[in-house]
Amino acid sequence: MLYDLSGRLVYQMESASIEGNELDLPIANLKNGTYMLQVITNGEQFKKVILKN
Numbered sequence: 001m002l003y004d005l006s007g008r009l010v011y012q013m014e015s016a017s018i019e020g021n022e023l024d025l026p027i028a029n030l031k032n033g034t035y036m037l038q039v040i041t042n043g044e045q046f047k048k049v050i051l052k053n
Contacts, residue, residue, distance in 0.1 A: 002027075002050070003036045010035065027052055 002011040002025065010030060023039065027050075035050040 001038045003038070005034055005036070025050075 001009060001013075004010050011025065011027075013025075025037075027035075030052055032053045033051075035052065037048045037050050039046045039048075
């Protein structure tokens, strides 16, 4: 799931296949800014800040 800084969900992907440590996100149409990426897999949760410019 990808959120903007106001907490609004801007993208969600269900049952994504993650190859190794890579995940392709279609962010070309998003405005420049800071986003929070949340990935939940195998019962684990990961969060990362994404900067798009």
